[in-house]
Amino acid sequence: MKIEIMIYAYIAICVSMILYNIVYVFILKHREKALGTNSAKLEKVILDELERIKSGDEVLEGHKKFLKKSLQRTAGITAFDKALENIFKIEPKLCEEYLMQTYSVFEYLTHKYISRDTIKIAYFPYILQKYNILKHDKEGKLTDILLELLRSVNVYCRENTLKAIYSIKNPEIVVLALKVIDKNLSFHHPKLICDGLLNFKGDKENLKEMLFESFNAYSVKMQLNILNYLRFGNIRCDKEMLELLSNEKANSELRFAAIRYFEKFPIKEAESIIQALAENLEGRTWEYQAIASSALKSYPGDVTFRILVENLSSTNWHIRQNSAISLERQGYTYHDLISVFDGNDRFAREIMRDRLDKRNAEKEAMKA
Amino acid sequence: METIKNIFDIISVGFVIYLIGYSTFLFLSVVVGASTLYKKKMQDRLMNKFTDNYFVPITIVVPAYNEEVTVVQTVKSLLSLDYNLYEIVVVDDGSKDETSRVLIEAYNMHPVRRPLHRSIACQPEEFIYESHEQKVPLTLIRKKNGGKADALNMGINAAQYPYFICMDADSVLQYDSLKKIVIPVLEEENVVAVGGTVRPCNDVTLNEGRVIKYRLPKNILACMQLLEYDRSFLASRILFDHFNGSLIISGAFGMFKKETVIAAGGYDHGTMGEDMELVVKLHSYCLTNQIPYSIKYATDAVCWTQVPEKLGDLKKQRKRWHLGLFQTMWKHKKMMANPKFGAVGFISYMYFLFYELLSPFIEVFGVFTMALAYCIDLLNLPFMILFMLIYASYNSILTLTAFFSRIQTIDLTVTFKDCMKAIMLCFFEVTTLRFVMAFVRLTAFKGYKKKKLDWGRIERKGINI
CATH class of the missing domain: 1.20.1310 (5 helical Cullin repeat like)
Known part of the structure; x- marks a missing residue:
């Protein structure tokens, strides 16, 4: 008897499923049809109002x-x-x-x-x-x-609202908006914030000033978004970035952002600091040396060359890789790097040879 | 006789409970799946979507073994994807044919001596070729044969971006698939993997990743697999996604966070179902180490793939899948109903254990019991037929619901003829193919030790691209 009851339940589920499907299909069809009809009606009504505006009257x-x-x-x-x-x-x-x-x-x-x-x-x-x-x-x-x-x-609600706020072109409201997003518990991807800020069409210099005025009120994550926005948006802020770069107590991620900034916008004052960061760890994490080695591509010179060649023999793969890229970008040749190719460090040789081969291949491709 | 009757009674009640359990699961998953798709459609209509392009850097890893016929076309389709920030890494796993040569010639690739950062152990490379003349960087790595998992690990080592996509060399990604598959990463924090939707493309015409002409496969076997894929992707994957319980991301199309995969140990060389094993491993790794994570499913990120059109090929594929399932479940047996693993251990693992791994044994045992009961006159034949008919009709309806929900929500149109074909074949799929496959999966363990590094080749036609 129990089995029969289960089978009846089975049939009931089956029937409800069919009904569910049918009703859903009909609702969907009706909705699509209604959208077309309603928009056509509204179009007519709006056009009538536009006619009134054209003739100097106001909307009713x-x-x-x-x-x-x-x-x-x-x-x-x-x-x-x-x-x-x-x-x-x-x-x-x-x-x-x-x-x-x-x-x-x-x-x-x-x-x-x-x-x-x-x-x-x-x-x-x-x-x-x-x-x-x-x-x-x-x-x-x-x-x-x-x-x-x-x-x-809802991330889309936040995102659409942020876009609406950017459209106002008022830096003050953007600063407030970022504070709200920062305090909010829901996750808003850094890419959305950074790329979104790049869409801001108002006074960017003013926005920069206001962002730095309230910089310490933001969390490190949001501060990082702001620094990345300034770098990607080609908005110069050398003074503030130099302060961050020199500040040993500042958060590492922020200092990394400052190093990357000075890779893009090299200035004399940053050179020795970046060289020092690339040269030795002094209790810092390996990321400093790797990122600074990458940034040194923008600071050619004898000191930089020496540091980068030394870093080719680092035990860390990323430091070696970034140093090789920097040397290659600075235009050094096999001849300049003879000490590396004649040296005993196979890893240094291989990584440097790969970069120089790649540059030659790219040149060939360009010629072709 | 009374004892035998009692035994049969117990067995019959057990079976009914098993089937009711399965049907309830299917019901829930199809309802949740369909309503999720409709909700997604409403979200799109009400601009709950990213209207700007946000590009998360992605490496596409294409493991290839004896793919000289398809690899050039596959790369061509990958180069036409509507995405700006990605690279393609093809890993030739010691093919015996001309896979590497055809690729080098077709894309004018040149040899490089690139040192690889070996984060995960894999067989050594024989040579590396690159091309920078294409829209995005293209790399070919030819390595010593080591199986698909080993090739994927090599691809991860060579990947330069923080996320990688694994796909099959004979599949085609839809033009917008990368844009769609990164959406969960932008929506949520701590997403470590995203599964895409795999759709059979036999007899579908594609041009640069766009569907030009959609129709159901002419081949009946392929058509039934299409219905099965729709049911499986719509049903279980969306439901499991709701409680972060997905245990499978198809090897044909999935995106992973490189850092987490490396930390978890990469793909396992020792299993045939390396795709499932990786996902289960990610659950296990993150839960054990109390790392916040989520594994998502992107319903509208589509990959088109050829499904077998010959029963022999299908049997080979399913045996391989079933062995992979067994190996993964066995390797991660500590998760079974373990409170430490939450819903993954209690719901996902148990579902896969009873309704996937053990189902062929249970189903075949059921048929055997029915035959025995009939022989000793203990079977209420009309009742049994009614029961089976209801079960088959129910499953057919759910299959059709999944099929039509998919069609409607991804804006594909099918002809009336194809609709009729789907309606007719779904009953056949539930009543026949399912039982044939149960027998096939039952024999999967025969001689499985020999197949460890086997790529499981099946015969394919070229994709219409």
Whole structure:
């Protein structure tokens, strides 16, 4: 009897599965169809408003009320996005004016969206950034809400919000945003922060100043993101980087970032420090010597040559490899490195020969 | 007679519980899998995705053995991937054919004397060739034969980037697969491995990693495997992903964090299922050393592969997989129901033990018991037929659910004819192929010691690229 009961349960599961599948397919089909119909309708309505703007009138209050109501639904805002995307291609200036006049709608909607499911919330800052709507937020009314969205557990919500914040072009808000992200418990990948900052189109010098003013308020991870952004963004900050490079007590990762910075932007004052770091460990970890050996490619000279040749015989593979690359990049030949090739260190010979062979092959390829 | 009847009663109840357990698991996994895919689709629709390109540096390791027919095309397809920061390392594991020569000639490669940083032990290299004329650096390492795991270890040693992808030399990565497979790394901290989705591409036309024409394989055996792949990838892998319990990342397409793999010891030379063994080893290593980690599954990172079209080849492949499963489970037996390993030990390990490793024994024993019960007139035949029909129908429906969910969510379209073909074949797959494969897996252990370094060749047609 028990077996029969189990079989009935089996059938019930089976039937529920079929129903689940059928219902899902229908919902999906309906949703896709509805999106097309709704966006076509909205396109017509928006075009009517654009006609009014063209003739010098303002957007009707009734239209704003309609937007406030319909864009609260996800289906409504996706249809609006689709419709506006199409119109933007034809009438960008009129669309800008339309968005300026309807700005109060988005201000209203921001308050509504903040309490939604995070997947739905994420779409809203995307729209704000896509159509650059926040430039109409002259009084910064939405700043606090946007900063609040950065506390979301959804990485896409945080990412879309950060992009919306960068679109405001206000360094002060960017600094605040980074502080919120830094304090947040959810992980936000360093690459997203660093590459995201590179998209900031506002006053970069001002941003740099403000970032360094509050530098000590950030965690080491965020400080590292900032230093990497400055390096990748070709934003010169020699003084601050030199301070970090010289500071024996500073965090190792930050000092590594400073060494890499001076590899990209060599200055006389950094040379002897980097040479010293490449020359011996003095209780430091091997990474210092490896990274400094790599940076020395930007500081040619007799001292550098001597240090790099010595480092070719290091017991650490990375130090050997980086030293060989630096020597090769500085244009030394087999003849210059005769002491290495005639020496007893097979590892040094092999790694150096490989680099020089590679350079020759690249030259040949260039000629071909 | 009463005792025999009692024994049969116990066996029948045991079987029903076993099947109910399996069906419940399938039900849960298909529901979770389908809803995850639909949620993913909604996320994409609502721009819950990275709209900019974020490139995590990746090394693609292609282990090759006697691949002179396919290796040039494989590299060509890899060079056309829509990604900016990667390198390709082909490891020729002492092929007896012209694998290295065809590659050197096709890409105008030149010899180098590059010293390798040997973080993991592997057979020595015979020569290294490189080419810098391509979109990305291309390296060929010819080494002494040592098996697929050994070739992969060599590839890891040569990899210059922090993440590496392992793939088969006869598979094709979809043009956007690298962009998709790095997403979990950007989304979450401590991701040490990401599995991609493997889809059969027999009779699918691809151009530079893009699907030009999608259709179900003409070959019935290949078509049934497609249904099986969909069920397996949609079902168990997504469900296990929810509790960080994935035990398998297919050797055809998976991405790993180099540093963690090296720390865990790399691929095991001694197992045939080196792909599964590595994932189980990563769980074991991270949990034992209390290292925070996660192993993810990227549903939309797709790799297209040829599945066997001959029963002989399929049998060879499945025997190899089953041996690999056994070797891995045996090697990591300490994980079995061990509280130290949490859900991985209690759910994933036990599922693989009962419903994968032991399933052929249980299923064949079931058939044998039915035959015996019928002989001594203890079998309620109508009830048995009804039960089997319900079981088969149920599994068929779940298979179809997986198939259609996949089709819908990855924006592929199939013809009405192909839909009908899938509907008809799914029943056949559940009732016939599954039992044939159970017998095949049962005989997997026959002479397995001889096969340790065997690459397990199967006959393939060229991929339409």
